[in-house]
Amino acid sequence: MRVVVLGVGNILMSDEGVGVHAVTALAERYAVPDEVEIIDGGTSGMDCLDRIAEADLLVIADCMRSKDKAPGTITRLADDEINAWFNTKISPHQVGLSDVLAACCFHGISPKRVVLLGVQPQSFETCMELTPPVAAVLPDLLERLVAEVAAMGVSLTKKAA
């Protein structure tokens, strides 16, 4: 069993970095067993290919902008929904996370399951802090990340305060 929790985003742009803040907090606050790897992916793409390849579960924490949702709303997408999501024709060739997943698929080394937890942002201002509505859901996001991992029968336990 190999589970990867990947936080992506840019911590210099406020809520854009929520995924990175989430996995950093996760690594600090929880005891992480050997079968789980937590990665601060930042805004990189291909650098992460090695480690997400052939994982039994890949959980991605990210910022996700959708219409008509309040800042801090957490949206969950899984497996096929993510493929459809990533198939958007945003740019002709982008080597972002979407392409890493597509490259894994082409290679036949896709993670077996993929879950994306996305938080609706309020601001992309240039600063290193989250906005209050997004910061407020961080504990909730952590619990949901832990729950996704637990669904695979792997438990992350809170470290003693």
Place this chain on the structure above:
Amino acid sequence: MSQRITIDPITRIEGHLRIDVEVDNGKVSKAWSSGQMWRGVELILLGRDPRDAWAITQRICGVCTTVHAITSVRAVENALNLEVPVNAQFIRNMIASAHALHDHIVHFYHLSALDWVDVVSALQADPAKTAQLAETLSDWGMNSKQVMAQTQEKLKAFVGTGQLGPFTNGYWGHPAMKLPPEVNLLAVAHYLQALEAQRHANKIVTILGSKSPHIQNLAVGGVANPIDTNSQSNLTIERLLAVKEHIDALSEFTRKVYLPDVCAVGAFYADWTKIGKGVTNYISTPDFPIDSKGTQFLVPGGHVPDGDLAQYKPFTQFGDKYLHDGVEESVKHAWYEYSKPGPLHPYEGETKPHYTDFQDEGKYSWLKAPTFYGKRAQVGPLANVLCGLAAGHQPTVTYATEALNRVSTLVGSKVGPEILHSTIGRHAARAVRACVMTEVLAQNWSMLIENIGKGDKATFNKPVFPKGEIRGFGMHEAPRGLLSHWTVIKDGKIANYQCVVPSTWNAGPRDETDVIGPYEASLMDNPIANPDQPLEVLRTVHSFDPCLACAVHVHDEEKGQVVQVKAV
């Protein structure tokens, strides 16, 4: 009647780059390059401890993480006049050259090869003929008929899933696609193998940098890797031997696959050696220092005015005065305002936003327009290779000669370095530089081992910040070209910080005297076969390896239309 084409965004990963061109009679007659995202990272750094700046600046960009980190510590060291133990130089050099290889390989195979390679056409190829063709290019062991047949099977299955991923929105069947099916299949096979190759580069960065994508081991004054040949948690001989295996694998791929592929693609698209020249005033920085002061380098750099190698003037050391005195940035056409008129030197640089709409004749970009002694300059591997040729740098001369000979053989007539000033030439120069990087990587590995063998295990000199004001700048020949960070430090805190990044040099807007920038200049007269599918614009812009230094990584539900075409 002319048409206006707007491509926005041209690449998503490193922030938004928008390109506008006007097309007259099938050719580009006007061009605008616009950074669409405000980059205020400099402001985040004000008042902070200079020792922390590198960890923050490596978050500027998702692709160029380590290069900003290295340039930042060099800027602070330059301000302090702080020497760096040679072990630390070697370790940094290995991280930087491995990173450059990663970047160059990923850029060619995963970002821009699709501008030239028709993936769908590869399904029509004959695997046996593809293998025969490959054998004429090199003795790479992964070019067999079986490999080509397997690649085709994988491609069929992948296309069958309907999830084209990286191949979505490719311009399949576009009239400007010229490669025969066999060459397309070969490129797809090597696309897959490049995924393996880039892992070796990534492993090197991870082992030496303690973590990737964001390295953890840098420090102002050296690196934080304690060298201990016995302890498992430190940089051991065992780990260094693992690094050597990755270096060898990377070198083989670069020399036997990447360079030959670029030459083959270039030969099939020989007309593109006459397109995309643009600005021929080139600057690049010497790099890979092998002494503690930063005065001796493994790869030279400097200034090549008007593309004339005879006029080459080298930069000779960190803090080089000729480089230092020549740089200014204009905001006449950028969405900023300065407190005084005219362009400013980076130490005096200001970061005050002043947004207007996109104004063709006024302000239209979040990038400033840098100049070198008042003139626009092109940066990147091409600039670096030209400096290497001018300086007689042996590895550069060797691989550039090999590349030109390969192209000459394929096209059946002798070609010289003049073809490098072009869209396809920028790709060729990048492949040449990648080969040079494999040598730099191996050399630094040997020097590190040798130096440790002598008993020198120093990796860090402690910085001490004086009272009062000091200034310094760091320079690095990053994968996209000359990168510099400029800092003013007052009483141990950052009082000003300006990053002049490669894409600012290349993608910047019109300058103080309304002269167009390198992207814009290189697009002039590009042919456009079909304004609805402006593949030719992408080819030229991608040849620079575009990277706007602010990473946006949002999953956006609202899909924008990528290409807009309107009559003007």
